[in-house]
Amino acid sequence: MIKNGLQVFNGKRLLMLQGPIGPFFRRISRDFEKAGAAVYKINFNGGDWLFNPGSSILFRGSLDEWPAFLESTLDKYDIDMVFLFGDCRPVHRAVKAITTRRGLKTGVFEEGYVRPDYITLELYGTNGHSLLPRDPAFYLTQPISFISPTKPVGSGTYWYMALWAVLYYIAGAVFKPLFPHYCHHRPFTLKEALPWIRSAFRKYYYRIKERGIEEKLAGSFTGKYFLVPLQVHNDSQIEVHSDFASPRVFIETVVDSFRKHAPQGTILVIKHHPLDRGYVDYQQLVNQLIRKHALQNKLLYIHDQHLPSLLEHAQGVVVINSTVGLSALDQGKPLKVLGSALYNMNGLTFQGSLDEFWNQA
Numbered sequence: 001m002i003k004n005g006l007q008v009f010n011g012k013r014l015l016m017l018q019g020p021i022g023p024f025f026r027r028i029s030r031d032f033e034k035a036g037a038a039v040y041k042i043n044f045n046g047g048d049w050l051f052n053p054g055s056s057i058l059f060r061g062s063l064d065e066w067p068a069f070l071e072s073t074l075d076k077y078d079i080d081m082v083f084l085f086g087d088c089r090p091v092h093r094a095v096k097a098i099t100t101r102r103g104l105k106t107g108v109f110e111e112g113y114v115r116p117d118y119i120t121l122e123l124y125g126t127n128g129h130s131l132l133p134r135d136p137a138f139y140l141t142q143p144i145s146f147i148s149p150t151k152p153v154g155s156g157t158y159w160y161m162a163l164w165a166v167l168y169y170i171a172g173a174v175f176k177p178l179f180p181h182y183c184h185h186r187p188f189t190l191k192e193a194l195p196w197i198r199s200a201f202r203k204y205y206y207r208i209k210e211r212g213i214e215e216k217l218a219g220s221f222t223g224k225y226f227l228v229p230l231q232v233h234n235d236s237q238i239e240v241h242s243d244f245a246s247p248r249v250f251i252e253t254v255v256d257s258f259r260k261h262a263p264q265g266t267i268l269v270i271k272h273h274p275l276d277r278g279y280v281d282y283q284q285l286v287n288q289l290i291r292k293h294a295l296q297n298k299l300l301y302i303h304d305q306h307l308p309s310l311l312e313h314a315q316g317v318v319v320i321n322s323t324v325g326l327s328a329l330d331q332g333k334p335l336k337v338l339g340s341a342l343y344n345m346n347g348l349t350f351q352g353s354l355d356e357f358w359n360q361a
Contacts, residue, residue, distance in 0.1 A: 012037045015079045088239070
């Protein structure tokens, strides 16, 4: 979206709304300022303020009051462009209509479509709201562009995320009286720090419990399993861009189809999302499905295995609309998408039914 570097924002007046947990929005705001832009930031809760203090603007009203507040802020600071993270968050859902009516651009950040080492920035929307063409012919006529080498983020990023999340929710709880009407896209209490602590424990627990599984899948089961990467239980992409009420319903749907139609000798591998490790666990559900459908040795539920390796040795992949789908396509794996995803198009993904996928992909 930014073709000529941050210098294109020289002299512009930018408004930053809610960013990801952590210092990313503060850091990129400084980069914008160094490029000559005037940057303003609205904070919606104590966690936002913790990572973006300074002279930020505080919104302390209700969601009903938010559109009028945004309109007045755009007028007061003569804003040229708005940036936000996650266009499905409650505080962001009204933004596009307002900025579009005013003729303003909206830059929407999201965790990278292509991972690792990337972050996504699109005009007006991402994922199911993306304006990227869904016609395969468009991409077949585009020249292949040079892609700059990435700057690896390195190891240890999980611990940064965990620390930032704990600090964010503590600050949110401490300063809640200042933001009494704030509506978060996830539970927003001090208890929200507990899943991150639980996640750290489970990370090591599963590393021990599942030792040897990755080698087995890459060995005797290579090319003989279908991989099902789960999304977090409260992923807005499931709520907004799919017909599934929850990952549990998705699991039940995929398992039922697999048991009826998958080839003999194949197994189904369900992989838990690493950021959901401390929140939910589907082992009881998986055990029930194994007993109910006699799927012993045919259904496997795993957690902290190396995703690229799992994709490399899989026969095929099934997702709702996870960006893991793009990683699967990058490895040339047959892919079935059950939700709305920008990459779900003829020539890239399997367009038949899920029941047909197991044998025809």
